[in-house]
Amino acid sequence: MPHPSSLEPATLHELALERALELPAATLEKPFGPEYEVVKVLGKMFLMATVLRGVPIVVLKANPRDAEMLRETVRGISRGYHMNKRHWITLEAAGDVDEPLLNDLVTDSYRLVVATLPRRARPIDPETFEARG
Numbered sequence: 001m002p003h004p005s006s007l008e009p010a011t012l013h014e015l016a017l018e019r020a021l022e023l024p025a026a027t028l029e030k031p032f033g034p035e036y037e038v039v040k041v042l043g044k045m046f047l048m049a050t051v052l053r054g055v056p057i058v059v060l061k062a063n064p065r066d067a068e069m070l071r072e073t074v075r076g077i078s079r080g081y082h083m084n085k086r087h088w089i090t091l092e093a094a095g096d097v098d099e100p101l102l103n104d105l106v107t108d109s110y111r112l113v114v115a116t117l118p119r120r121a122r123p124i125d126p127e128t129f130e131a132r133g
Helices: 009-022 064-073 099-114
Strands: 026-029 037-041 044-052 055-061 077-079 088-092
Touching (some): 009 026, 009 044, 009 055, 009 088, 009 099, 044 099, 055 099, 064 077, 064 088, 088 099
Antiparallel strands (some): 026 037, 037 044, 044 055, 055 088, 077 088
């Protein structure tokens, strides 16, 4: 039985994509085929939504220390599917992933990718953008 505040599998992609596309300069693409929805910021991917063995998943970039802690403490978060396992995580709707956590992880993924862009090209300051005080 799912955690009472966990997301429904049917809404995981919808909520993740909705949050991602609210972010400055974010664009939706399908570079790997119609079954993979990818959100990029200035050409660099920060979110991939697809279905793995019948289960909707979202793959996000994460700080390696945060990724390890999340995988160990949050049911529904595992290593990045088809990505660098240290820097990416996979979210499933089952477990303890709720909408506020999903939104935070999408935003963190975006900020991490923006930080790799040349400073003059960045649509936001990754140090201060929606920083939690």
